[in-house]
Every structure is written in structure tokens, then in C-alpha cells.
Amino acid sequence: MGDPSERRIRGKVKSAGRVKIGWVVPLAVAIFVLFLMVFVGIRLFEWERPTVKLETEVKHLGQKSKVVVTVSDQRSGLREVRVVIRQGKKEALVVERQLGRASVLSRGVPSLQETIEVDTEALGVSDGPAELVVTVHDLSWWQWARGNLTQEVFSTEFDTKPPRIRVVGIPNGIKPGGSGVIVYGANEEIFDHGVVIDGITHPGFSVPTRKDGVSAAFVALPYDAESIKEAKVYAKDGAGNQTMQTLSLRFRSVRKSVGNIAVTDGFLNAKLPEFAEHYPEMKGTPIEQYLFINNEVRKRNTETIVEVCRHTDAIRHWEGRFLRMESAPMAGFANYRTYTYQDKQVDSQVHLGVDLADRQQSDILAANNGKVVYADYLGIYGNMIIIDHGQGLFSLYGHLSDIRSKVGDMVKTGDLIGLSGTSGMAGGDHLHFSMLVNGVFVTPVEWWDDHWIKDNILLFLEDTKSVQ
Structure with missing residues (x-):
């Protein structure tokens, strides 16, 4: 049967154990719920803004230009991407993307790269200053579930007119395996330019020895050329507008x-x-x-x-x-x-x-x-x-x-x-x-000849008068 006092003591110990266990379970549940709320809060209510990066230069845009933009949000993911062209009071929508996520707690699309086709005629914009506006929202519940906002404005200028070329110097003729130089200028700054002869490109370069801001391209005919079918000067401005002008280049035959x-x-x-x-x-x-x-x-x-x-x-x-x-x-x-x-x-x-x-x-x-x-x-x-x-x-x-x-x-x-x-x-x-x-084999005899170099190369690179 045991001592009554001993039974009372054992009863108190059991009661105390039940009291302790009763506190532990609710406390653990409370800590778990609190942790879950913090986790969900951090996940859903993060306040880090999306980022916008232009991958291409937009200082000048032509009639048809490509603009590559990358938008990112590594926390909650992207909700909306919107790109507009703003010119004065007019806005033209270029891109609009609505994005989401699989579930409430999952992250959305972390990054997106868009190649934007900017067609001035389709968008109804005209030559002159404009702004490229990129607006991005993420999936955060911050700002009353509107998400974090990033808006970047990039200044640009539309230019749809191709440069005008003037030919300043051209050889009196060129033979198979022969060399020469063609000098030309433009009415605006040009970036990609040169001469194409029968499909072979001869890139152009600036001519610092002249004061009129012209460019020049060293040219050549392959040893087996039988004629000159097509010769053109090409030039592209900063907006990507390109023009070509046909050259009248005389072919001089040689004996094999x-x-x-x-x-x-x-x-x-x-x-x-x-x-x-x-x-x-x-x-x-x-x-x-x-x-x-x-x-x-x-x-x-x-x-x-x-x-x-x-x-x-x-x-x-x-x-x-x-x-x-x-x-x-x-x-x-x-x-x-x-x-x-x-x-x-x-x-x-x-x-x-x-x-x-x-x-x-x-x-x-x-x-x-x-x-x-x-x-x-x-x-x-x-x-x-x-x-x-x-x-x-x-x-x-x-x-x-x-x-x-x-x-x-x-x-x-x-x-x-x-x-x-x-x-x-x-x-x-x-x-x-x-x-x-430019990778075309030419006769060294011309380049060994001091008179040929002066008459056919240096004259064009140093004289400012038109030879054509």
C-alpha cells in the first residue's frame, strides 16, 4: 500500500511534470508560428527594388533599331515590365510583360532580357530628342501588395536620315593584284564605313593628315579579277542609318x-x-x-x-x-x-x-x-x-x-x-x-616604288582637293 505521505509526494511530482509539458507544447507552437510569420513576411514583404540594365547604346536611334534591356529581381521575382518611348507629351508603348509565380511562397521570374525592335514609323515618333522609359514592378507585397518599383529613364535622339557621302579621291584605275586608296567624307559623324569591291570589304579609317575630316580605305583587287562588277562606299551613322554610293572605278588589265x-x-x-x-x-x-x-x-x-x-x-x-x-x-x-x-x-x-x-x-x-x-x-x-x-x-x-x-x-x-x-x-x-x-594578296612592286606611293597613295591622303 505504501506510506500515504509518499503517495502525496509522487502525486505532486506528476502534477508538476504535467504542468511543465503543458507549457512546452504551446511555446514550441508559438515559436514555430512566429518563425513562419517572419519567413513569410520576409519572403512576401521584401523591399529590394528591381534593377534595369541597358545592354546597347541608345544615344542615337535610327529608323529601325534594336535595343536590348535586362531587368532583374533576385528576391521575389518580376511582376510587370513596361517600356515606352516618350517624346514631348506623346508616349508609345513598346513592350508590356505581365509575369507571376507558381505559388504564394515561390519566387517569380528572377531575370528577363528583352530585345526591343524600335520602328519609328510604326511607333509614330519623329526625329529629335526622346526618352526610353523602362518601368519594372516586382512580386513583393510591400507597398500594399503593389510591389517595389523601379523606373529608369534613358535619353536618346531619333535620327532617321542616312549620312550623305562625298567622294574626295579615287584611283585612276586599278589592276588585278593592284592597290589603291579611296578618300571620302560625310555630312555627319560616321562610325562604320569603308569600301566594298565585288563583295570584299575594305574598312575605312580617319585621315589625321588632312584638315577636312575625311576618311579613307585602302583597297585592292584579287590577282585573278577579270573586271570590277561593283564598287561602293558605305557609311553608317551613330543611329545605324546606312547609305551606299556607287564608285566609278576603272579596271586595268594585265598580262599573265x-x-x-x-x-x-x-x-x-x-x-x-x-x-x-x-x-x-x-x-x-x-x-x-x-x-x-x-x-x-x-x-x-x-x-x-x-x-x-x-x-x-x-x-x-x-x-x-x-x-x-x-x-x-x-x-x-x-x-x-x-x-x-x-x-x-x-x-x-x-x-x-x-x-x-x-x-x-x-x-x-x-x-x-x-x-x-x-x-x-x-x-x-x-x-x-x-x-x-x-x-x-x-x-x-x-x-x-x-x-x-x-x-x-x-x-x-x-x-x-x-x-x-x-x-x-x-x-x-x-x-x-x-x-x-585587307587579306588580299597584292603585288609588292607598287609598294617598293617611291613614285607610285606618292602619286597613288600620299597625294590622296594629304591633298584636300577633289580628284574625282
Whole structure:
């Protein structure tokens, strides 16, 4: 039965335990509810405003322009995006997006990028100042559930009139493999401009040596051009308006130069091991391997050279005529070659440079001021250097035995850049020298001639009178 006093004590202990447990459960529930309310409050009532970022310049907008805008809200997500063009008292709606979220506690769309097509005619706006207004609401319950608001106003100016071009200087004619310069101006500031001849683009540059604010583009015809089908100057202003003006550019024909090269077994035995190191994919008999190099590798090499010449300094580095290596006369530019093996024709190619030879391992000097943009082995050219002389003009030095310069070096006329040799498709020690204008191989003879440069290049870059 036990002591009555002991039973009373045990009863009080149990009662006290029930009291403690009774307090713990409601307290835990209250803490959980409070935590949940805070969590929901922070999630739903956050006050961080959305952000707006323009990805394109809108200082000037043309008749049809593209504007890219990115809006973000990383807390509650985006509710509404609205873009209008405001001009005076008139507003034209460009974009309106209504967004949401899957559930009350989930986040909405955190980011959105819009590409806006601005068509002045469709929107009914006119030339002159205007504002691009971007308004964004998020999904927060702040501001009585209206959400946080961001509104960004960007000033712009509509300009739907293309620039007017005037041609200031044009060559008296240009031949296949020949070079020239075309000088032109515009009635307003232009940003993207140049000359297109039969689908080949020659970018334009400013001419600081003239006082009339004109631009110029060095141009060239490919060695195999048979005529000039189309020549135009193009110019685009800050608003993206573009105009083109047809040029009357006279074509001057030239006689083809032809030659014959006999491929011998001795030559194949001497050269194929070198090419095998760089082009292990060549297969077949020695002559088949040779033809792979002379065709497929030659094509790849040309593509590499053209790609290098796509990137040029906007300023002119060169001054005066280009140096010519003292040498005995050898193969010339645009020499149409027939290749024979064992008295049978096996191939035909065109030699796009001038071969110059003096003594073995002659000093190879920079033909003019410029920046080294290529200094490495390249197939048929062997060890090769390309110098960018600025504004699309390049010189190339092939078959070197040693390269004495590196990419990025600024060189002066007459600087030592390498030694002549027999690397690549060379049967004897010599320099293969090429000139290129915007990736088009041209005859170096013109650029070696001081009188030609003065009459056909410098006259246009320094004289302010119209030549056309």
C-alpha cells in the first residue's frame, strides 16, 4: 500500500511534470508560428527594388533599331515590365510583360532580357530628342501588395536620315593584284564605313593628315579579277542609318605571267619529312603527299593568313616606300605555275609573292614600320612573319631559317626580324615576300616604288582637293 505521505509526494511530482509539458507544447507552437510569420513576411514583404540594365547604346536611334534591356529581381521575382518611348507629351508603348509565380511562397521570374525592335514609323515618333522609359514592378507585397518599383529613364535622339557621302579621291584605275586608296567624307559623324569591291570589304579609317575630316580605305583587287562588277562606299551613322554610293572605278588589265616547276624525287625526299612532322595526316605515295601539301595545306595556310589580316591597327604605322631585299631576280607575283612530275603535269598553282635571294641565311629586315602579328611555322611558307603596318596593310616574310621577332613586337623599317632559309615549300635559300591589303594578296612592286606611293597613295591622303 505504501506510506500515504509518499503517495502525496509522487502525486505532486506528476502534477508538476504535467504542468511543465503543458507549457512546452504551446511555446514550441508559438515559436514555430512566429518563425513562419517572419519567413513569410520576409519572403512576401521584401523591399529590394528591381534593377534595369541597358545592354546597347541608345544615344542615337535610327529608323529601325534594336535595343536590348535586362531587368532583374533576385528576391521575389518580376511582376510587370513596361517600356515606352516618350517624346514631348506623346508616349508609345513598346513592350508590356505581365509575369507571376507558381505559388504564394515561390519566387517569380528572377531575370528577363528583352530585345526591343524600335520602328519609328510604326511607333509614330519623329526625329529629335526622346526618352526610353523602362518601368519594372516586382512580386513583393510591400507597398500594399503593389510591389517595389523601379523606373529608369534613358535619353536618346531619333535620327532617321542616312549620312550623305562625298567622294574626295579615287584611283585612276586599278589592276588585278593592284592597290589603291579611296578618300571620302560625310555630312555627319560616321562610325562604320569603308569600301566594298565585288563583295570584299575594305574598312575605312580617319585621315589625321588632312584638315577636312575625311576618311579613307585602302583597297585592292584579287590577282585573278577579270573586271570590277561593283564598287561602293558605305557609311553608317551613330543611329545605324546606312547609305551606299556607287564608285566609278576603272579596271586595268594585265598580262599573265606563267612558269613551270619540275618536281623531282630529290626535292620530295628532302621536303616531305619536314611536312610529315606538321601534317601527319598526309598519306599515299610521295607525289600524292606533295599534292596534299600543295593543295589542301596551301588552302589552309591562305585561310590562316586572311584571318590574321582581319585584325589591323586603326592607325597608320608605315612611312614612305617599303624596303626591297637586295637580290637576284627570281619568281614574281601572280606567276601561274604548272607543276610536272616525271614529265607529266600534276598540278597548277599561283605564286602570290616575290622570291628574293642573296646569300644563305641573309638578314631579313622589316620592310616598314609596324607590329608583328604572326611569327611561327605555317605550312608551305615555313617559318613565317607577318607585320601589320596599320589600316589593313600587311607584309609577309616566308621560308625563314630563323625567326628573330615575336608577336606584339613593334618594329621599325630596317629592323632585323629573321634570317632567310629553306623552310616550307622552298627548294633553295630565299625570302618569299608578300604584301596584303585587307587579306588580299597584292603585288609588292607598287609598294617598293617611291613614285607610285606618292602619286597613288600620299597625294590622296594629304591633298584636300577633289580628284574625282
